[in-house]
Amino acid sequence: MKWSLKLGSVAGIKILVHWTFVLLLAWIVFSEMRQGSDLQTTLLSVGFVLTIFACVVLHELGHSLTAQRYGVQTKMITLLPIGGVASLERIPENPKQELLIALAGPAVNVVIAFILWLALPSLSGVPTEEFFTRITPANFLYLLMFVNIMLVLFNAIPAFPMDGGRVLRALLSFKLGRVRATQIAANLGQMLAIFFVFMGFFGNPFLILIGVFVFFGAYSENMIVQHLDFLRGHSVREGMMTNYVTLSPTETVRDALDKLLLGSEHDFVVEQDGQVVGTLTRMQLIQAIKNEQMQAPVANIMTQEIRTFNVQDKLSEAYSELQKARASIYPVLENGRLAGVINSDNINEFILIKSALAH
Template sequence: MKWSLNLGKIAGIKILVHWTFALLLGWIAFTESQRGSDLFTTLLAIGFILSVFFCVVLHELGHALTARRFGIQTKVITLLPIGGVASLERMPEKPKQELLIALAGPAVNVVIAFILWLVLPSLQNVPGEEFFLRITPANFFYLLLFVNIILVVFNAIPAFPMDGGRVLRALLAFKLGRVRATQIAANLGQLLAIFFIFIGFFYSPFLILIGAFVFFGAYAENMLVQHLDFLKGHRVREGMMTNFVTLAPTDTVRDALNKLLMGSEHEFIVELDGQVVGTLTRSQLIQAVKEEQMATPVLDVMSQEFKTFNVEDKLSEAYTELQKTRAPLYPVLENGRLAGVINTDNINEFIMIKSALMH
């Protein structure tokens, strides 16, 4: 994700913090200053938020490490002001696997809350409300215990794509199949999202943000599953483009710019005698123009690291890869030679045509 700070790796999984997280910490500091808090209290409040998000990282690691048991890798966990996102390379299609992966995250918070409950002194005489109004050294870990319980309860809400929604989909999929289960879970998630947004107008803008995240997340997941269902049984050969413009490694940036202006291509495959040697995107081309490299061969500005598909690969796998990487296009090979190119737009058109033919 752009504009993210890399905190390192845990269990081989990269941990990123999005830049908007700084806004959350700034807001906490501003709020404390408005309340007249001293530096120690402000730093304690910031430390508490960081502790909460450490628990969120552990929650996401619960998902990621459970997914790894089923052969599903997670390259990155990204922390946002509204929570964390573990970017699994794919979601399992088997309901049992999805159920276990979805439950693993909240289970981590249950364990954290249980450990804190065991080690913290019992509050024999329940303190008054003022004990919990502000974060202090005395209530720091009690509040952390409470937050972990809230995370469990919140994630149990059956609002897809949150954990509760994924649990619901997995349970429904045992009887209804993945496509119908996704439709039901996504529709329920969107209804709850509208409720969050409505309540947010009266109580908290934060609920509006969560509602929007749930609404569009449910819609996107539903569309993805519907599309993958349309693509079942089809090969890359059926969804690729065979009418496309290529560049030679010796073509100049000026040659590439002319082809960009004369046609509809925004990205190009660079090939030599049928062998793919690189790809050139519009952004790379424009950057070369800005640097006044008009006479430079595209060999010097193109990407030499690229992924390819074979004509016999599953079209659904190509679609998933394109959705994940947001790459503008991929070369398609047949017997090691360039046979076509494939991108998300072309696959979407394929889906649209298949859908129209079915109706």
């Protein structure tokens, strides 16, 4: 994720913290200062939040390491002010595998809370309200146990993209299939999201943020699964464009700009004698203009490290790749030679046509 700092890696999984996380820590420091807290209390509050997010990292590692058992890799875990995000390359369509991956994260929090419960002495009497609002060395670990229990309960909400939504989808998939199960889980998630937003206007405004996050997360998950279902059984050959404009590596930036203005292409494949040597985007051309490189050959500014597809590859795999990759266009090869190009717009048109034909 852009503007993130790498903290380290575990089992090949990068642990990143987004720059906005600093805003959370700054807000905590500001809140403590406004209450007149001394330096020790302020540092304790910051330390408590950092400890919570250490538990969040362990939660996400639970998902990621379980996914690795099923051949699903995780590129990174990113810490945001609202929690952690594990970037799994895909969600398994096997309901048993998805169920175990979804349960693995909350299971880590259950283990943490259980260990703390065993290690800490029992509380005498009912805790006061101040016990939960002021962090002290005496209640630090008790509150950490409580937070881990809350993380389990929060993630149990049956709404995408929370773990509870994936658990519900996996359980429904055993009987109803993945597409129908996703529709039910997504609809339930969106209803809960609307409820969160409604309650947020009368109580905690943070519920509004959670509601929006859940609503669009559920909508996105439902759309992706439906799209993949439409693409199932189709090859890249069926979804690629065969009418396209290419550039040669010796053409200049000015030549490329002329082709950009004359046609509808925003991005180009650079090829020589049928062999793909790179790609060139509109933004690269604009940058070349700013750098006064009008007469430079496109070979000097093109992207040379590119991913290609074969005409026989699954169209669903190309769709998934385009959803998570930064590249806007991919060359399609047949017997090692350029046969077409594919991008998100063309696949979306393919899905639209297939959806219309299905009705």
